Amino acid sequence: MKHTLSVLVENKPGVLARVSGLFSRRGFNIDSLAVGVTENPEISRMTIVVEGDDRVLEQVTKQLNKLIDTIKVSDLTAEESVERELMMIKVAAEPKMRSEIMQIADIFRARIIDVSPKTMIIEATGDEEKINAMEALLKQFGVKELARTGKIALTRGLKSV
Amino acid sequence: MKMVSKISGAEAFIECLCKENVEVVFGIPGGSLLPIHDALYDSSIKHILVRHEQCAAHMADGYARATGRTGVCLATSGPGATNLVTGIANAYMDSVPMVAFTGQVPTGMIGNDAFQEADITGITLPITKINYLIKDVNNLPKTIREAFHIASTGRPGPVLVDIPKDVQIMESEFEYPKTFNLRGYKPTIEGHPLQIKRAIKAITDAERPIIYAGGGVIISNASEELRALAELTLAPVTTTLMGKGAFPESHPLSLGMVGMHGTKYANYAMTETDLIVAVGVRFDDRVTGKLNAFAPNAKVIHIDIDPAEISKSVSVGIPIVGDAKRVLKELIKGLGKKPRTEWLKKIEKWKKEFPLRYDRSGKTLKPQFIIEQINELCPDAIITTEVGQCQMWAAQYFKSTKPRSFISSGGLGTMGYGFPAAIGAKVGCPDKTVIDIAGDGSFQMTCQELATAVLNDIPVTVAILNNGFLGMVRQWQELFYDKRYSATYLGTTSPDFTKLAEAYGALGIEVRKPSEVKSAIEEAVTSDKPAVIDFKIDPEENVLPMVPAGAAINEMIDYEG
The missing domain is CATH 3.30.70.1150 (ACT-like. Chain A, domain 2)
Structure with missing residues (x-):
C-alpha cells in the first residue's frame, strides 16, 4: 500500500542526502519525494510517498524519527488531507x-x-x-x-x- | 564596552575539548590538521600518536567502553579521514560514544578534488549519529557542544566533525554555549507507566521467564538493577556478547551467552521460555538464529532507548522505550518474589547435562584452557578481543563479573579491533590489567600499534591464540565446505610474533605446552611492558557448540560423545 509521509526537517545542507540515503540503505522504496521550505525558513517539509506494509511503514517512520535533523514525521494516509x-x-x-x-x-x-x-x-x-x-x-x-x-x-x- | 579577545579556530577547538573534560585524544597529524596539532602542543590534553587512523578510532572506542566517557580521535583530511571509517562504523554498530574530528581542505577548495580531499561527511553519513562540516569558525563551539551531547546521550554513537584548515586559522570571540536547541533530538528516558504496568503483570504471570540482557545495560550503568530484577523474580539471565559483564557470570542465575556460540542451556532456555524480558538488546541474527523458530512460546517485553529497535526483527508485545536503568528501577518497584522452582530445576539439569566442554587431557595446547588460565590468574582484568574463534572462546570461557570489563567488536565484527581497543582501555583505566585475546590473523591487522604502546608506555598484554589459520573461516570450511581450506592458511607466512614484539621494544613470550601457560601470563601481566604471548594452539580446534547458519538456536552442533 502507498503511504504519504509528511516530514518536517531542519533546513540544512545534507538533510536531503540523509533522508534519501536512509531509504536506499534500509531497502525502502520511495515513489516520490518533494522538498521545500515551510513558513519557517529554518524548517523544510518533505513529502514522501512510500510503498510498503504496516511493518515497513513502522520501520520507515522510526528510522526517519531517529535522524537528528528530523523534527516530525506524520503519515497522512489515514488523515483527512x-x-x-x-x-x-x-x-x-x-x-x-x-x-x-x-x-x-x-x-x-x-x-x-x-x-x-x-x-x-x-x-x-x-x-x-x-x-x-x-x-x-x-x-x-x-x-x-x-x-x-x-x-x-x-x-x-x-x-x- | 566589554572587550573580548579573539582566538583561532584551533585554539577554540582546544577550549571546547577542555570544556567537555576531554583528557586524551588519539590521532595522527597531517597537512589539514597542522593548526590543531600546533594548539595541542601547548594544551593539557594528552595526544596519543598512533600508527594508523583506524586504530585511533578503535582506541577512542576502547577508552569509551572501559570508562563510559566519550572517546575522541583525530585524523587529517583525505586518507587520514577515510582510514577512520572502519573504526567509526564499529563504534556505530556497538553504540559507542565517540567524537571523531577530521581536518579538511580549506573551505574555498572543498569540492575541487584538492590534494588530500575526501568528502568524509558524505562517506560517514550512514555510520554516524550525525556529522558536521564547520564552514564558519563562529559555529565551531556550538557544533562541538552538540557533537558531544549527541554522541553521549540517548543511544550513544559516533559523531564526526570535519574542520577545514582555514576555519582552524580564522579567529573569533570564543564563547561555549550553555544551552542549545535540538528540536529533532529528544531521547525518551522514562518508560511509559502503562507499559511498565503491563510488563509487571506479564512478569508476575510468567512461569518460565528469562532475562535477555545486552550492551544497553552496560551503557546505562544498570547492572545493579538488572541483578536486583533477576534475584527478585528468580529469572535466569542470559547475555549477548555485548552484554557480557552486565550480569555476573559466576551468579547461579547466569546462563552465560546466548546464540550461535552460546551455551546450550541458554539456547534451550530461550527456546522454552514463556516470557523474554529483553533489556538493551537488538535481537541480532547471531542471537536469534532462524527467526520463526526463535522462542516460539514466548511473550516479549523489550526495554530499549532506541524506538527503532522495537519490533525490528522480532515482534514485541510489550515495548518499553526508555533508559534501561530507569525502567528497571520502575519494574522492580512493582514486582514481588515468586518461586519458579520447576523452571530453575529444569535449567539446573540442562547446565549439568550440557556444560561447555573441550578436551582437557592436556595432550595439546587448547585455547579454552588458556582462557580459563587467564580467567583464574586475572579475574578482574579488562578483556578485549579480536574477532573470530579467539573472540568466541574468550566469550565462552572468560567469566565476566563486572560491566565494562569485556570489550569486543560485536556488530561489525572488526578483526584488528582488540589490540587498539586494549590500548584505549588501558589509557582510560591505567590501574587495570588489560588483556587482548587475539588470533594470529586478527593481530596482524593492527599489530603496528605495538609502537604506540611502547612509545607511550601503555602496558597491555596480547594473548595470541595462534593456530596458523583464519580460524573461524577455516572452521566453516571444515564443517560446510568439505575441508577445502581456501585462503585461510596463514601458518608459514606469519612472522615470529615474539621477535616482532621484541623488534618494537615489547616483551615477547612463546608458549607451546599447557604447563608453560600460567607462568607466561604471570610474566606478561607483571612485566609492566606491552607484551605479546604467542600461544601455539591446536590448529584444528573448533568453537563449539555452534548453531549452523539458518538453524534454530536449539539445534546445536557439539563435540561427539
Missing part, C-alpha cells in the same frame, strides 16, 4: 491540433504556458490520478518532454503536522 502534484508536459502540436489540446487542457483545468510552431507546454496540478489521466490523454499527440514534482500534501482544517 489534500494532495497535489504539478506536471509540465510538452506535446507535439501542429497548428491544426492546437484547439483539441486546448480543450483537453480545459477539461482538466490545466493551463497552456508555452506555444511554439510545433509544440505546446501544458501545466497541470491535481492529485495523482488526475495527472495520470491527463498524461494518458495527451500521449496521442506525442509527448516531447515531461516533468512532475512529486506529491505534496497538507492535512485539512485546523489540524497541522
